[in-house]
Amino acid sequence: MRIPYFLSAQLDGTQEQVGNPKDTSRLEGWIGLIVFNVFVWVTVVALDIHLLAFEFNDPGTQVHVLQIAALASVSAAAFTVSLFTLMHYCSDDRPFSSGDGKEARTLPPFATALISGGLKATLGFSYLLLLLNNAPDLNRDSPALKILVAQVCLKHFGSAMALANARLHVYTSTRVVSATA
Numbered sequence: 053m054r055i056p057y058f059l060s061a062q063l064d065g066t067q068e069q070v071g072n073p074k075d076t077s078r079l080e081g082w083i084g085l086i087v088f089n090v091f092v093w094v095t096v097v098a099l100d101i102h103l104l105a106f107e108f109n110d111p112g113t114q115v116h117v118l119q120i121a122a123l124a125s126v127s128a129a130a131f132t133v134s135l136f137t138l139m140h141y142c143s144d145d146r147p148f149s150s151g152d153g154k155e156a157r158t159l160p161p162f163a164t165a166l167i168s169g170g171l172k173a174t175l176g177f178s179y180l181l182l183l184l185n186n187a188p189d190l191n192r193d194s195p196a197l198k199i200l201v202a203q204v205c206l207k208h209f210g211s212a213m214a215l216a217n218a219r220l221h222v223y224t225s226t227r228v229v230s231a232t233a
Contacts, residue, residue: 056148129170
């Protein structure tokens with residue numbers, strides 16, 4: 053199964069190493085994809101939905117609007133990744149992976165912008181929610197404050213993982229560059 057580089061650059065780059073039992077890079081790649089990418093973003097979306105449904109559910113407040121913006125931003129990024137993953141697996145030539153020795157096509161600029169912009173925007177909206185210290189829902193003992201702090205941490209980590217996969221396409225090619233050149 054050829055994984056698109058934008059989901060896991062490590063798995064895309066290790067497609068030809070399937071038969072080597074001493075090579076653990078595929079296992080590491082699957083752990084990175086499932087645990088540190090998919091689970092992180094599923095948790096982020098679940099916490100965003102929880103905050104919108106149970107903590108910031110008064111439509112007349114700033115925190116409600118900011119939470120809608122945070123959820124919409126992460127949803128736009130998730131939709132873009134899902135759409136291009138679906139396009140990858142519906143295509144016969146698997147255009148976004150290089151596992152068969154060919155060069156993978158990069159995502160169109162608008163897709164990269166939607167993904168990275170959505171991830172940065174959702175993080176920014178979570179920061180704005182944290183900065184609203186005078187909001188009645190955000191006192192020191194509130195569960196919303198604890199969830200927001202966890203959100204900021206998870207969004208930073210998840211964004212770093214997503215952006216690393218997007219930029220590592222260059223390193224998955226089969227070309228080797230000499231260190232003395």
